[in-house]
Amino acid sequence: ETGVTQSPTHLIKTRGQQVTLRCSSQSGHNTVSWYQQALGQGPQFIFQYYREEENGRGNFPPRFSGLQFPNYSSELNVNALELDDSALYLCASSSKGQGVRQTQYFGPGTRLLVL
């Protein structure tokens, strides 16, 4: 167990709807990253939050947005859902500002199905 939790575990939405996924980072970690993993693929980086600000973004459209709260927990919001958004969404926490430390600890993921 990494200490990173995500909710909900599973979610079913229809095309055009909006969804919010949540992540609580491991104690002592100040950075949260979100990844999308389509079936049979490796995770793809969506964005990262550090001290409540977006700190890097992958190749995802603006309808993917996020928040980080003062307690370092985070939300991923996806608007205008498309069928291709069906995937496992993973969040990972890490600790920035402590030298070279790239180990990210992943949560169990939220499986999103868009119908």
Next chain:
Amino acid sequence: SQQGEEDPQALSIQEGENATMNCSYKTSINNLQWYRQNSGRGLVHLILIRSNEREKHSGRLRVTLDTSKKSSSLLITASRAADTASYFCATDKAGSYQLTFGKGTKLSVIP
């Protein structure tokens, strides 16, 4: 986009045998890591090797890194049925905390 490519895509071995998975990547890196994923759930960090290291061990795991060939290998010795999972390599660049993953190797260890 996927930075790394794992090889093979799938591997099936008998319990007790060794399993070797390879990863190639395209651009210069700061670190390379290996993760395990069971049945489409969260990723578990296995081992990190820095760009100035050539080999690293952790229990039954041995990782090598050849930056001149932009490749890495993960060796699991004396495999167990519990090692059945997908294995991913992930790279990062200097100054970035973004991890770039390959498509993974699906390992099946038959009891």
